[in-house]
Amino acid sequence: xxxxxxxxxxxxxxxxxxxxxxxxxxxxxxxxxxxxxxxxxxxxxxxxxxxxxxxxxxxxxxxxxxxxxxxxxxxxxxxxxxxxx
Amino acid sequence: xxxxxxxxxxxxxxxxxxxxxxxxxxxxxxxxxxxxxxxxxxxxxxxxxxxxxxxxxxxxxxxxxxxxxxxxxxxxxxxxxxxxxxxxxxxxxxxxxxxxxxxxxxxxxxxxxxxxxxxxxxxxxxxxxxxxxxxxxxxxxxxxxx
Numbered sequence: 001x002x003x004x005x006x007x008x009x010x011x012x013x014x015x016x017x018x019x020x021x022x023x024x025x026x027x028x029x030x031x032x033x034x035x036x037x038x039x040x041x042x043x044x045x046x047x048x049x050x051x052x053x054x055x056x057x058x059x060x061x062x063x064x065x066x067x068x069x070x071x072x073x074x075x076x077x078x079x080x081x082x083x084x085x
Numbered sequence: 086x087x088x089x090x091x092x093x094x095x096x097x098x099x100x101x102x103x104x105x106x107x108x109x110x111x112x113x114x115x116x117x118x119x120x121x122x123x124x125x126x127x128x129x130x131x132x133x134x135x136x137x138x139x140x141x142x143x144x145x146x147x148x149x150x151x152x153x154x155x156x157x158x159x160x161x162x163x164x165x166x167x168x169x170x171x172x173x174x175x176x177x178x179x180x181x182x183x184x185x186x187x188x189x190x191x192x193x194x195x196x197x198x199x200x201x202x203x204x205x206x207x208x209x210x211x212x213x214x215x216x217x218x219x220x221x222x223x224x225x226x227x228x229x230x231x
Contacts, residue, residue, distance in 0.1 A: 017172055042169040042219045045201045049194050062197050 005076045011050045016043055028072045036071070044069055051075070056084045086110050087154065096153040097146055098165055102128040105143040109150050117151025117190045119143075123180050134179035140186070140214045141171060144204030148190045148220055152200065166222040169199070174216035184208045198222050 009023035012032075016039070030036040032047070039047075047069050051057045057079060059065045068078045088109040094100065111118040121143055123130070129139035145168045153164070180186050187207050194201040200220045206213040 042199065042221065045194060045196055045199050045219055046172075048196055049201060052194070060196070065196070 001076055001080065004079060005072050008050075008072055008075055008079075011054055012047065015046050015050055026072060031071055032069060047075070051079070055079050057082050087112055088150065093150055096157070097149045099146060102126070103142075104146070105139060106146045106150055109147075109154060112151045112154050114155065115192045117147060117154075117192075119147040119150065119188045119190070120185055121188070122185045123182050125182050127182070130182065133182050135181075135184075135186070136179060137174075137176045137214055140176075140180075140206050141168075141174070141216065141218070143186065144188060144190060144202070144206065144214075144216065145218060145220065147188050147204065148192075148200065148202045148218070151190055152192070152220070164222070166198075166200075166220045169219035169221040172217045174214070176214050177212045178208075180206075180208050180213055186213065193217070 005028055006023055009026045012018065012026070013021055013023065018037075021037075026032075026037060033039045033041075033044070044065065048059045048065060051059055051068075059068060068074055086108050088096065090104070090107050093106055093109065094104065097104075097106075099105070105121055106119050107122055108120045109117065110120060123135045127135060127139075129136050129142075149166055156162070185208065189205050189207075191203040192200060193203055198221060201217065202220060203215070203217050205215045
């Protein structure tokens with residue numbers, strides 16, 4: 001799980017072009033949006049693309065997506081529980 | 086060709102000199118092709134070259150035209166939207182007066198009224214600019230694109 005979280009952080013930094021942010025700066029259980037990493041609703045679309053392109057998990061319901069994309073912990077847990085065989 | 090310049094004006098609110106799409110040449114569920122010819126009186130020229138901010142606006146307009154074209158085909162009315170973000174932009178060159186910019190816009194993802202697009206502008210086979218962008222608020226009340 002730790003390796004997955006580390007990989008997720010690297011994808012987020014790369015895809016969102018988060019300059020001056022390292023994986024160590026992203027706390028596993030901290031919110032990615034708002035007061036946490038400071039992402040906004042537009043960035044959410046990039047996170048959804050990460051989930052689909054790297055892990056084969058589509059997210060089509062915005063209300064569910066809000067819970068899944070809350071933090072690195074919630075994203076990793078959803079990937080583990082829903083990754084295609 | 087699917088739409089000429091006059092027809093495009095019924096799909097997006099832009100008007101001369103801010104209208105930066107001349108033709109919609111193809112549109113599928115995940116890809117739109119447009120063209121724009123740079124004229125001596127085109128806005129956003131510097132030293133006879135069309136600047137990158139005009140190409141970005143051209144890609145955004147191309148995406149909006151393509152999306153609204155598909156929406157109208159599915160019998161929902163086109164609506165306006167705004168450019169929410171730009172990322173992964175690479176500028177290769179600036180088109181010159183007389184060049185026709187051929188642009189491909191890929192629809193990478195849609196969630197509700199947000200669209201993640203990738204745009205590539207080419208002149209005579211040479212890439213001018215590419216970037217990803219988010220358009221927000223374009224949903225025309227008809228649900229997701231099929």
